[in-house]
Amino acid sequence: MNRVFKALADPSRRRILQLLREGPLSAGDIARHFDLAKPTLSGHFAVLREADLVDQERQGTTIYYRLNLSVLEEALSGLMDSMGIGQGERVAHSPGLVKPGK
Numbered sequence: 001m002n003r004v005f006k007a008l009a010d011p012s013r014r015r016i017l018q019l020l021r022e023g024p025l026s027a028g029d030i031a032r033h034f035d036l037a038k039p040t041l042s043g044h045f046a047v048l049r050e051a052d053l054v055d056q057e058r059q060g061t062t063i064y065y066r067l068n069l070s071v072l073e074e075a076l077s078g079l080m081d082s083m084g085i086g087q088g089e090r091v092a093h094s095p096g097l098v099k100p101g102k
Helices: 002-008 011-020 027-031 038-050 069-083
Strands: 054-059 062-067
Touching: 002 011, 002 038, 002 069, 011 027, 011 038, 011 054, 011 062, 027 038, 027 062, 038 054
Parallel strands: none
Antiparallel strands: 054 062
16 A cells, blocks of 8 residues: 555656556556656656556557556545544544544
């Protein structure tokens, strides 16, 4: 889960994921949306792959990236669980919030 949140910490990587929501894109198609050097963009792709947020497929000399939404959903669900969000209870020490039944 830490790798996912590290990947999501960077605005460029979040933008890449937003672009991939529409479907698979080539590295070149993604690069057109950024004013970044190729090595910098490649580094972002590497972080996203390490976090399993994207899958890549090579077709000839072109690399296509696809969003791996299940990993993102899993990480967000894990974060919500760790914070007690969506479990029917509110955190008692938060201002203005009490546990149900009180």
